[in-house]
Amino acid sequence: MLRYFLTRLAGAVPTVFVIVTITFFLIRAAPGGPFDQEQTLPPEIMANLQSAYGLDQPIWTQYGRYLGALARGDFGPSFKYKDFSVTELIGQGFPVTLELGTLAMALALILGVPIGTFAALRHNSAADYLTMSVAVVGIAIPSFVVLPFLGLLFGIYLHWLPVAGWEPASIKHLLLPVAALALPPLSVIARLVRGSMLEVLRSNYIRTAVAKGLPRRTLLLRHALRPALLPVASYLPPAVASIMTGSLVVESIAGLPGIGRYMVQGALNRDYTLVLGMVIIYSTLLILMGLIVDLLYAWLDPRVRLQ
Amino acid sequence: MLPTLRVENLNVNFTQRAAAIAAVRQVSLSVWPGECVGVVGESGSGKTQVFMAVMGLLAGNAAVDGSVRFGEEEILGLDRERLNSIRGSKLTMIFQDPMTSLTPHLKVGEQLAEVLVCHAGMSWSAARDAARRMLERVRVPEAQRRMNQYPHELSGGLRQRVMIGMSLLCDPALVVADEPTTALDVTVQAQIIELLRAVRAEVGMSLVLISHDLAVVAGLADRILVMYAGRVVESASAAGLFRQARHPYTAELLKCIPSLSGPRLERLPTLRGQPPRAGDELVGCAFAARCPRVAERCRVERPLLRDGGEGAAMACHYPLP
Numbered sequence: 001m002l003r004y005f006l007t008r009l010a011g012a013v014p015t016v017f018v019i020v021t022i023t024f025f026l027i028r029a030a031p032g033g034p035f036d037q038e039q040t041l042p043p044e045i046m047a048n049l050q051s052a053y054g055l056d057q058p059i060w061t062q063y064g065r066y067l068g069a070l071a072r073g074d075f076g077p078s079f080k081y082k083d084f085s086v087t088e089l090i091g092q093g094f095p096v097t098l099e100l101g102t103l104a105m106a107l108a109l110i111l112g113v114p115i116g117t118f119a120a121l122r123h124n125s126a127a128d129y130l131t132m133s134v135a136v137v138g139i140a141i142p143s144f145v146v147l148p149f150l151g152l153l154f155g156i157y158l159h160w161l162p163v164a165g166w167e168p169a170s171i172k173h174l175l176l177p178v179a180a181l182a183l184p185p186l187s188v189i190a191r192l193v194r195g196s197m198l199e200v201l202r203s204n205y206i207r208t209a210v211a212k213g214l215p216r217r218t219l220l221l222r223h224a225l226r227p228a229l230l231p232v233a234s235y236l237p238p239a240v241a242s243i244m245t246g247s248l249v250v251e252s253i254a255g256l257p258g259i260g261r262y263m264v265q266g267a268l269n270r271d272y273t274l275v276l277g278m279v280i281i282y283s284t285l286l287i288l289m290g291l292i293v294d295l296l297y298a299w300l301d302p303r304v305r306l307q
Numbered sequence: 308m309l310p311t312l313r314v315e316n317l318n319v320n321f322t323q324r325a326a327a328i329a330a331v332r333q334v335s336l337s338v339w340p341g342e343c344v345g346v347v348g349e350s351g352s353g354k355t356q357v358f359m360a361v362m363g364l365l366a367g368n369a370a371v372d373g374s375v376r377f378g379e380e381e382i383l384g385l386d387r388e389r390l391n392s393i394r395g396s397k398l399t400m401i402f403q404d405p406m407t408s409l410t411p412h413l414k415v416g417e418q419l420a421e422v423l424v425c426h427a428g429m430s431w432s433a434a435r436d437a438a439r440r441m442l443e444r445v446r447v448p449e450a451q452r453r454m455n456q457y458p459h460e461l462s463g464g465l466r467q468r469v470m471i472g473m474s475l476l477c478d479p480a481l482v483v484a485d486e487p488t489t490a491l492d493v494t495v496q497a498q499i500i501e502l503l504r505a506v507r508a509e510v511g512m513s514l515v516l517i518s519h520d521l522a523v524v525a526g527l528a529d530r531i532l533v534m535y536a537g538r539v540v541e542s543a544s545a546a547g548l549f550r551q552a553r554h555p556y557t558a559e560l561l562k563c564i565p566s567l568s569g570p571r572l573e574r575l576p577t578l579r580g581q582p583p584r585a586g587d588e589l590v591g592c593a594f595a596a597r598c599p600r601v602a603e604r605c606r607v608e609r610p611l612l613r614d615g616g617e618g619a620a621m622a623c624h625y626p627l628p
Contacts, residue, residue, distance in 0.1 A: 212421075212473070
């Protein structure tokens with residue numbers, strides 16, 4: 001198990017390398033540069049800036065330098081946020097985004113799985129149709145609609161929670177963003193679990209478990225739940241991706257100092273190093289997620305073999 | 308003496324697209340203590356559904372009426388909690404397909420032990436011990452190692468042995484075996500039948516053996532019920548049935564058993580025609596369309612199950628002598 005994990009982790013390094021290389025050259029191929037402004041700078045200043053950031057060097061030299069710095073764990077200076085390195089920017093914002101994303105993912109799982117199971121147990125009843133319809137709405141409404149609505153309801157009318165803003169270690173400020181961010185994956189998970197649970201409940205081994213006279217709790221938790229979670233495991237990586245992109249919207253509406261905004265801003269500003277840093281963080285996270293899903297598969301179904 | 312199981316006037320109907328389909332019609336049967344009853348019929352004859360109803364395992368769209376007494380207790384329509392205290396312990400079932408009838412993600416030992424934890428209130432470690440001893444009793448080699456394996460690591464025959472062991476954990480009064488050998492190789496089939504015979508001699512429980520194969524039932528059953536189109540059409544001691552079937556359907560079935568002795572046949576004998584479909588409204592005898600002895604009366608008047616002497620019964624106007 002540990003060996004499998006380490007082998008796969010080592011295998012992720014070349015993947016990240018390829019992603020970095022492609023991103024490096026793609027962003028350079030985009031027209032414009034980090035120092036282009038509406039008013040063109042005097043050529044001397046431009047030349048100074050270019051040489052200060054090493055942009056006057058041939059692109060292969062820049063690429064080599066970047067990789068060298070990366071190998072030392074240095075993501076380079078930000079081109080747009082003066083006096084900040086990319087490491088500092090991401091280091092400050094990432095914990096916020098990570099907390100937001102982890103809580104949203106946890107909420108989606110903790111609520112989505114029981115809701116889906118509930119709907120499956122009441123298959124074709126009004127409760128089933130109602131929850132599944134709400135789930136469709138949950139998937140369809142974007143978070144930039146949900147979050148202001150929640151803010152209006154719980155912040156402005158009820159005065160229970162702050163509408164926006166951020167304080168360290170304050171769960172109150174995170175509640176609404178987490179809820180808005182969790183809603184789409186929660187809805188997807190509920191629907192997935194309902195479908196797979198229905199299938200599992202019709203299977204021969206559940207019939208055996210019923211014939212054994214097991215109490216309903218044991219039947220569901222010990223015999224039915226694990227196989228019913230397989231599709232949820234497959235959905236985890238895209239769910240994490242959707243939460244990461246979703247956090248851009250949610251963070252800017254709720255005024256959270258996360259890293260969600262850096263990706264788009266960095267790309268628009270041609271902040272080459274910041275974009276690369278974000279790509280590295282996001283792709284590492286996704287690769288790690290894929291690895292966790294593989295381990296999860298092996299646990300959910302012992303017929304899956306890790307090698 | 309009280310029968311272990313007494314089924315009276317059992318009807319099972321399935322609702323499909325607003326139409327009711329009768330799977331079991333007015334079936335009555337008894338299983339006496341220590342007795343082995345074979346239930347034989349083609350697929351769709353309702354033989355499995357009778358015992359699904361007994362076990363409370365019918366699908367959600369099934370409607371059932373009649374009476375099922377297990378010992379002294381009426382168990383049809385019993386609340387789930389009370390039913391759960393009976394099924395799996397005193398009343399158990401072995402299923403047809405051992406490949407899919409065990410939970411894939413739980414170790415064999417856990418699936419056995421949970422029965423004892425649930426019904427006998429044993430601790431997990433005591434239950435595991437008892438489960439291992441049971442695996443040895445149903446002749447699973449290397450029982451200790453098998454305990455820690457998953458079902459997919461076992462062969463079909465071994466899995467069926469596990470299922471049989473699972474059914475015996477709480478000293479059942481009645482075990483229902485639904486086509487226990489159908490999904491297995493011929494050589495393994497013989498081993499499983501042999502195991503059931505040995506277990507019955509050892510434990511002395513009643514056994515219901517459901518099969519489409521008269522030959523499988525022949526070696527084990529004391530009494531055989533033949534079902535056709537949801538009804539019992541003949542009931543006789545195994546010896547009596549094989550000596551002289553009274554119902555033409557049974558007689559035709561017996562002709563279809565291939566024999567090793569006797570002349571070589573170009574073609575195996577078969578029963579002509581199809582059984583009536585489950586949704587069909589039947590007037591007269593359900594077997595009339597395929598019966599070699601059919602007469603005008605058979606098409607208009609349904610024959611009732613009547614006494615044929617020597618504990619036998621058949622539902623036929625013109626039974627074989």
